[in-house]
Structure formats: structure tokens, C-alpha cells
Amino acid sequence: MPLKIFINGRFLSQSLTGVQRYAAEMVKAIDRMLASGEAPRSLGDAEWQLLAPPNATAAIDLAYIKTRKVGRRTGHAWDQLDLARAAWGGRLISLANSGPVAHRNQLVVIHDAQVFRRPDFFSSSYLTVHRALGYLLARRASIATVSDFSRRELADALRLPPAAIPVFSNSAEHFAATVPDFGVIDRLGLVPYRFFLSVGSMTKNKNIALAIQAARQFGRPDIPLVVVGGDNNKVFSGGPTAGDAGVVLAGRLSDHEIAALYSRATAFVFPSLYEGFGVPPLEAMLFGCPVIASTADAVRETCGDAAVYFDPLNAGELCQRMRERIEAGTISDDERRRQQLRLAMYSWSKSANDLLRFLCNTRTEGAP
Numbered sequence: 517m518p519l520k521i522f523i524n525g526r527f528l529s530q531s532l533t534g535v536q537r538y539a540a541e542m543v544k545a546i547d548r549m550l551a552s553g554e555a556p557r558s559l560g561d562a563e564w565q566l567l568a569p570p571n572a573t574a575a576i577d578l579a580y581i582k583t584r585k586v587g588r589r590t591g592h593a594w595d596q597l598d599l600a601r602a603a604w605g606g607r608l609i610s611l612a613n614s615g616p617v618a619h620r621n622q623l624v625v626i627h628d629a630q631v632f633r634r635p636d637f638f639s640s641s642y643l644t645v646h647r648a649l650g651y652l653l654a655r656r657a658s659i660a661t662v663s664d665f666s667r668r669e670l671a672d673a674l675r676l677p678p679a680a681i682p683v684f685s686n687s688a689e690h691f692a693a694t695v696p697d698f699g700v701i702d703r704l705g706l707v708p709y710r711f712f713l714s715v716g717s718m719t720k721n722k723n724i725a726l727a728i729q730a731a732r733q734f735g736r737p738d739i740p741l742v743v744v745g746g747d748n749n750k751v752f753s754g755g756p757t758a759g760d761a762g763v764v765l766a767g768r769l770s771d772h773e774i775a776a777l778y779s780r781a782t783a784f785v786f787p788s789l790y791e792g793f794g795v796p797p798l799e800a801m802l803f804g805c806p807v808i809a810s811t812a813d814a815v816r817e818t819c820g821d822a823a824v825y826f827d828p829l830n831a832g833e834l835c836q837r838m839r840e841r842i843e844a845g846t847i848s849d850d851e852r853r854r855q856q857l858r859l860a861m862y863s864w865s866k867s868a869n870d871l872l873r874f875l876c877n878t879r880t881e882g883a884p
Contacts, residue, residue: 518563520606521875523581525568526595527612532574533717534686534795535627538662539611540576541690545868550580554869556876567602569594592645607875614649615657622657623875625684626650628792628814629669630721637720637790650674658878660871662686665814666792684871686818687862688798696776696803704742704764706780709846711764712838713781713805715744715774715796716788723787723810723828728763730785730834737762739842741785742777744769778803783841786810789828794818798862801855806847808837818862822854 523546527539543566549555550564564581571590576583587598592614599608600616608615608622615624630637631646638646653659654674660682661667671678701708712731716722724743731741742764769777778784784800786809794815797807801822809815810828824840826833 518561519558521559521562521564522603522606522608523564523566524595524599524603524608524610524612524615525566525572525583526599526614528568528572528574528576529590530612534793535612536574537690537795538625538627538686540574541687541864542611542684542868542871543576543581544578545864546872547576547578547581549865549868549872555872558876559872563606567599569598609871609875610657614646615653617649617652617656620656622653623660623871624653624657625660625662626653626666626670627662628666628790629673630790630792632673633669634721634790658874660684660874662793663814663817665817682870682874684867684874685862686793686795686798687864687867688795688802688859689862689864691771691775691778691799691802694771694775696779697770697772698776698780700766700769700773700776701780704766706740706742706764707738708780709782710739711777711781712739712741712783712785712808712841713744713777713800714741714785714787715799716786717745721788721790723789726828726831727785727787727834728761729831730787730838731762733831733835734762734838739782740764742766742781744774744777774799775803778805781805783808783838785834785838786815786823787826787828787834788812788815791815791818797823798859801859804847804852804855806841806844806851807855808834808841818858820854820858822851822858 527536530536566581566583568585569590570585586602587594589598596616600618608619610624613626615622667678667681714727716724740762744766778800783806786797788810791812791814797809797819800807807823809819809823811825826837
């Protein structure tokens with residue numbers, strides 16, 4: 517009887533953020549390896565299925581892995597009941613922070629330890645559910661993550677040895693084939709290379725408010741900060757505008773529009789307080805955009821010497837970095853070389869290969 521391997525497809529029913537993009541890109545990379553025969557033979561001979569809830573609206577074009585909708589529930593109930601039942605008897609891969617605690621033969625990628633390290637970011641009900649879920653999964657499944665920083669954080673929070681937590685990193689390669697839509701520059705009333713860019717929602721960890729505060733201190737409406745994010749206009753309704761505060765609230769944009777902004781920004785500003793990895797700076801580097809990033813540990817791990825840094829609690833320091841970037845002018849050849857070296861460190865194919873090798877070498881004990 518062939519080995520059955522299931523992938524948790526709940527991410528197909530969720531709004532696209534970094535975690536959902538990670539899951540989608542990892543599934544596509546695994547599928548390419550299976551279809552091309554590059555996967556380990558024991559896994560290539562297995563029966564692979566991507567199991568999705570009934571409310572899944574996103575779709576992935578896969579050549580080898582079959583997609584199947586199962587169950588009637590949604591959300592956590594689908595994870596814990598319908599998915600657990602459908603994946604019974606096989607190995608389960610959950611790539612987006614959660615999975616059924618009743619399934620013991622499971623690999624779960626938990627992207628960060630925010631619920632343990634920064635409880636101030638969340639409601640008490642959210643903390644209760646997600647902390648309990650993390651503790652249970654740590655005892656019943658294999659835990660993986662996306663950076664060395666997150667490995668250390670999760671090992672401490674979940675009382676696991678760091679060596680037991682493999683790292684399957686993010687990448688920015690998904691943006692490489694994105695054709696920039698340069699019309700967004702005119703639509704937003706911008707001048708190429710005369711604006712700063714920040715991409716992120718108004719969740720507390722993204723710290724966008726500090727970037728806006730720095731832009732106000734910068735006091736250059738002719739070189740505004742463009743903030744891209746789905747909920748930012750709602751949060752700041754009646755607040756800063758491009759004309760009086762040097763801030764343009766662009767709302768949610770397509771990848772093609774964001775690629776154009778990366779390509780023509782003076783610099784990308786990433787003020788995050790806490791990250792498990794920090795993908796947007798790499799996306800900016802892909803388009804040769806200078807990066808001004810916070811000193812959050814995971815961000816420094818990801819960006820290395822290819823960014824300049826500021827204290828994410830100090831708007832004045834960010835303002836100074838923005839002034840320095842204007843004075844420095846366009847990106848130098850040395851800066852671009854360092855960006856290319858950082859980008860070369862991260863690949864969806866490498867991460868997918870590492871995950872498949874881990875599956876070959878380990879098996880969670882006990883029946884699901």
C-alpha cells in the first residue's frame with residue numbers, strides 16, 4: 517500500500533499574507549520536485565493530496581499533487597475535525613502555523629513565537645487559543661520554522677531542543693516573474709525615485725504608525741512615504757494625507773503595482789517590531805531598492821549587510837536614515853552586490869528540498 521502524504525490546504529481559504537504565500541510557494545516547489553523526479557524516490561512513489569476546506573477560494577496549478585475539498589466545517593473546526601479525519605492513516609504537512617492536534621504523524625511549520633513573546637499584540641482570546649495550540653502541537657507533532665531566530669524563540673517557548681526544529685526558510689523568488697505595472701506611479705501622483713515605500717498592514721508588529729511618524733518629522737511632502745496595505749485607509753481615515761504630511765495611503769495593491777513601487781522607490785522602509793523572518797525587504801532587494809530596516813532580530817538575520825538599520829521605537833532615527841538615503845542618491849554597485857548575495861541565500865526549491873529530506877529521515881511516532 518503506497519504511503520499517503522497530505523498537505524493542509526486551509527491557507528487556500530484565508531486572506532493572502534506572508535504565511536499564506538509561504539504555504540502556496542512551498543506547495544508549488546514540492547510539486548515541481550515531485551513532477552520532475554527530483555524528490556526522494558520514497559516520496560515520489562507516495563500518493564500526495566492537498567486537502568482544502570469547502571470555503572477555499574484560492575487555487576494552485578499543480579502537476580503532481582491532487583487537490584481535494586473535504587469536510588463541511590471551516591476555520592479551526594475544519595483543522596481539528598474534518599482535516600484530521602481526512603488525513604487519517606497518512607503523513608500530514610501543515611505549513612501555516614496550525615494543524616490538527618489529534619494527528620500525530622504531522623510536520624507543522626510555526627512561523628514565529630509572537631503569541632509567547634509579544635502578548636501585547638493580541639487579544640486574550642486569541643492568545644489562549646494559539647498558545648494552547650502551540651503547546652499541544654509541540655508534544656504531538658514535529659515542529660519546523662522559517663529562521664534561526666524563530667527556532668531559538670520557539671525552542672525556548674515550547675520547551676523543545678533547538679536541534680529538533682528544522683528551518684525551511686522563506687524566499688522572494690515569487691516576485692521574480694512579476695511584471696511591474698508602472699501606471700501606479702502616475703495613479704498615485706508620484707515621481708520616480710522621489711518617494712519612500714512601506715508595505716504592511718496595521719497589525720501592531722508591523723509598526724507602520726512609526727514609519728508615518730518619521731515621515732511627518734521628515735517634512736518633505738515632495739518625497740512622501742507611500743504605505744501599501746489592505747486596512748490602512750480605514751485605520752487612518754481622516755488622518756495623514758500626501759499633501760499635508762508627506763504620506764500616501766495607497767491601500768491594497770496588486771503584486772504588479774507593488775513591484776513597480778519597489779522598482780522606483782528611493783528606499784523601502786521596514787519598521788517591524790517582531791518578525792519570524794521578514795520577506796518584504798528581500799522583495800525590495802529583488803528590484804534593486806535600497807532597504808532601511810528595523811533592528812528586529814529576524815530582520816537582521818534575513819537582511820545581513822544588505823540593509824541599513826534603525827531602532828523601531830525611535831522615529832527620529834528612522835527619519836535620519838531617510839535623510840541619509842536622499843543624500844546618498846541611487847543605489848550603489850556595492851549595495852546592489854550585497855543585495856544579490858543575500859537573495860542568493862534563499863530559495864523555495866532549497867527549502868522544499870530540505871523539507872522533503874526531513875520527511876525521509878524522520879517519522880513522528882504513534883498512529884494519527
